[in-house]
Amino acid sequence: MLFSSITFLFMFLPVVLAVYYIVPYKAKNIVLLAASLFFYAWGEPVYVVLMILSILFNYFCGRDIHSYADDPARAKRSVAFAVVVNLLILGFFKYYGFLLDTVNAVLPTDIPYRELPLPVGISFYTFQAMSYILDVYRKNAKPQKNILNFALYISMFPQLIAGPIVRYADIEEQLRRRKISAVKFGQGAMLFITGLAKKTVIANTAGAVFEEIADIPTGSLSALTAWLGVFSYAFQIYYDFSGYSDMALGLGKMFGFEFRKNFDYPYISRSATEFWRRWHISLGTWFREYVYIPLGGSRCAVSRNIFNIMVVWMLTGMWHGAAWNFIAWGVYYGIIIVMEKYVWGASLENMPGIVQHIYAGVIVLAGWVFFFSPSLGYSLRYLLAMVGGGAGLADAQGAFILYTHWLLYLLAVVGASAFGISLVRRFIRLFRSTAARMAVSSVIYMGIFLISVAFLVTDTFNPFLYFRF
Amino acid sequence: MKSGKISAARVMKYIVLGLIVIFIVLMMLFMSGSSRPFEEVKDAVEGSLDPEELTAQDSARLKRDLGLNAADYSGVVYYSAESNISASEVLLVKVRRDDQIQPVLDAVEQRRESRMNDFEDYLPEQAGLIAGARQSVRGTYIFYAVSPKADDYLAAFGSSL
Numbered sequence: 001m002l003f004s005s006i007t008f009l010f011m012f013l014p015v016v017l018a019v020y021y022i023v024p025y026k027a028k029n030i031v032l033l034a035a036s037l038f039f040y041a042w043g044e045p046v047y048v049v050l051m052i053l054s055i056l057f058n059y060f061c062g063r064d065i066h067s068y069a070d071d072p073a074r075a076k077r078s079v080a081f082a083v084v085v086n087l088l089i090l091g092f093f094k095y096y097g098f099l100l101d102t103v104n105a106v107l108p109t110d111i112p113y114r115e116l117p118l119p120v121g122i123s124f125y126t127f128q129a130m131s132y133i134l135d136v137y138r139k140n141a142k143p144q145k146n147i148l149n150f151a152l153y154i155s156m157f158p159q160l161i162a163g164p165i166v167r168y169a170d171i172e173e174q175l176r177r178r179k180i181s182a183v184k185f186g187q188g189a190m191l192f193i194t195g196l197a198k199k200t201v202i203a204n205t206a207g208a209v210f211e212e213i214a215d216i217p218t219g220s221l222s223a224l225t226a227w228l229g230v231f232s233y234a235f236q237i238y239y240d241f242s243g244y245s246d247m248a249l250g251l252g253k254m255f256g257f258e259f260r261k262n263f264d265y266p267y268i269s270r271s272a273t274e275f276w277r278r279w280h281i282s283l284g285t286w287f288r289e290y291v292y293i294p295l296g297g298s299r300c301a302v303s304r305n306i307f308n309i310m311v312v313w314m315l316t317g318m319w320h321g322a323a324w325n326f327i328a329w330g331v332y333y334g335i336i337i338v339m340e341k342y343v344w345g346a347s348l349e350n351m352p353g354i355v356q357h358i359y360a361g362v363i364v365l366a367g368w369v370f371f372f373s374p375s376l377g378y379s380l381r382y383l384l385a386m387v388g389g390g391a392g393l394a395d396a397q398g399a400f401i402l403y404t405h406w407l408l409y410l411l412a413v414v415g416a417s418a419f420g421i422s423l424v425r426r427f428i429r430l431f432r433s434t435a436a437r438m439a440v441s442s443v444i445y446m447g448i449f450l451i452s453v454a455f456l457v458t459d460t461f462n463p464f465l466y467f468r469f
Numbered sequence: 470m471k472s473g474k475i476s477a478a479r480v481m482k483y484i485v486l487g488l489i490v491i492f493i494v495l496m497m498l499f500m501s502g503s504s505r506p507f508e509e510v511k512d513a514v515e516g517s518l519d520p521e522e523l524t525a526q527d528s529a530r531l532k533r534d535l536g537l538n539a540a541d542y543s544g545v546v547y548y549s550a551e552s553n554i555s556a557s558e559v560l561l562v563k564v565r566r567d568d569q570i571q572p573v574l575d576a577v578e579q580r581r582e583s584r585m586n587d588f589e590d591y592l593p594e595q596a597g598l599i600a601g602a603r604q605s606v607r608g609t610y611i612f613y614a615v616s617p618k619a620d621d622y623l624a625a626f627g628s629s630l
Contacts, residue, residue, distance in 0.1 A: 046496070046500065049492060050489070053489045054489070056481070057485040060478045060479075060485060061482050063478035085486060089489065092493065112503060112504050112505045113503070113504050114497050115502040115503060115504060115608040115609070116496055116497065116500065116501050116502070116608070117502075117567070117608070
């Protein structure tokens with residue numbers, strides 16, 4: 001079930017909210033867990049069994065690791081076992097076909113294999129489960145005694161399908177006790193509506209433009225069209241994923257939870273390093289906490305630090321998908337971040353701000369080319385088209401796309417910085433009394449909601465890009 | 470008391486792991502698609518069909534009966550009975566993308582309803598075959614069979630993957 005669907009907005013969510021707020025406090029977690037399992041089973045009626053088994057496995061592993069509190073060697077063996085099993089399950093569903101395809105391509109073999117569809121959200125809930133296991137092992141969190149609370153942590157529907165990846169230590173207390181209030185509900189609703197608009201109004205429209213451009217052979221792409229294509233994709237993936245994250249954070253608030261933000265205006269960054277502090281923050285935090293720092297982080301020799309950075313970025317690429325373009329994308333960022341740290345980072349900081357923004361923009365956009373390309377060859381041909389190696393610098397097609405979609409691009413640029421939301425806030429502050437401000441806010445957000453629903457009803461192009469990860 | 474609880478958690482984690490392995494094996498046996506080329510699956514399914522019951526149909530007939538364009542998919546095989554008093558038909562489709570699965574299933578469902586309307590009043594045994602039609606989605610392969618031998622055809626499809 002998509003957040004941006006009529007079924008979710010007008011049936012599932014109102015019913016779950018009504019029941020959640022009616023039942024006594026002690027029953028709220030059970031209501032939310034039941035709703036989450038139903039939500040997942042709606043789209044994955046078979047794989048919900050796998051998720052429940054994963055919950056049980058990690059719950060018992062957590063108890064087992066805790067039982068070895070006085071025996072570090074056994075605790076280490078137990079946590080290694082749990083992590084390996086989680087990675088094997090994830091690896092099996094996500095990388096098994098890719099591995100055999102690669103073997104068949106490299107070796108003179110033709111090994112047939114049975115394909116299984118990727119369970120939606122498996123990368124997200126597996127990383128959450130490993131966060132729990134590792135937090136318990138490091139004694140950053142106590143093992144969860146209540147299996148229903150643990151199941152809720154793994155399966156909570158607002159962030160189950162596409163994050164943010166919530167670290168167990170961050171939410172442990174909230175699973176037991178959290179504040180539920182009308183103010184928080186209102187804030188959550190506004191955040192949810194903002195995310196819905198990002199998704200339905202901008203991401204889906206930009207996605208349709210990108211699809212149109214991606215259908216054109218790279219040899220027939222002018223530089224203008226190629227740049228518009230990559231801009232469209234950059235806006236699509238940002239508004240799609242950050243929109244989903246806003247909706248997840250908003251829903252969390254409506255149910256009394258506080259999740260950390262997942263995006264912080266990444267396109268205003270001045271370097272690739274800064275971009276990754278602002279983009280998919282929960283994934284970056286996960287890799288930093290559970291991979292980079294345990295490997296030695298930056299408190300080690302330069303060569304070792306470079307190794308640590310490259311490992312993290314290769315894994316980040318692989319996490320996104322079982323394909324060479326994702327690995328290339330991860331390695332690309334690994335190299336750029338190493339270079340910024342050890343070669344040109346200091347010089348970059350001394351340059352004018354506009355140069356830094358252009359630098360970061362080019363790096364990120366070139367990165368998206370690797371990300372959206374079906375193959376490495378395609379990405380190189382696309383990059384060539386961006387510098388005029390396709391069908392010249394500009395053509396009528398590119399001009400037409402720009403002319404017919406300039407408002408979309410303007411809206412996307414304004415919304416990609418804090419400027420967009422500050423305009424709305426400034427307008428609301430024009431009204432002096434609190435009551436007037438509340439009334440104006442309500443009208444604005446209701447208007448945004450209605451526009452979003454109108455887009456939703458008329459638009460069939462509606463996938464969330466991060467569902468496939 | 471404490472050691473009892475500990476051992477219970479340890480035992481349970483292995484039991485659950487065993488259940489996960491069983492789940493995956495069952496998925497592989499009954500739900501998985503296949504990387505096998507369409508031609509191999511097609512040959513295996515066609516080899517199992519009764520030529521006296523079913524005749525291969527072209528893409529125009531596929532379009533007329535199910536509203537599907539054969540060119541939209543990686544591969545299509547469509548057989549149906551020549552006789553007007555038989556509801557037998559077999560369809561095998563390999564889709565290019567996952568999002569093509571649901572439209573094909575919708576087309577099959579529509580065909581099933583329409584054939585049921587055709588037969589239920591005057592040939593109830595054929596309507597019974599339609600009601601007992603065999604359908605299977607395995608990865609990117611979709612199989613549909615209406616026939617007294619539908620189970621055999623489905624088995625041939627399953628083992629071809």
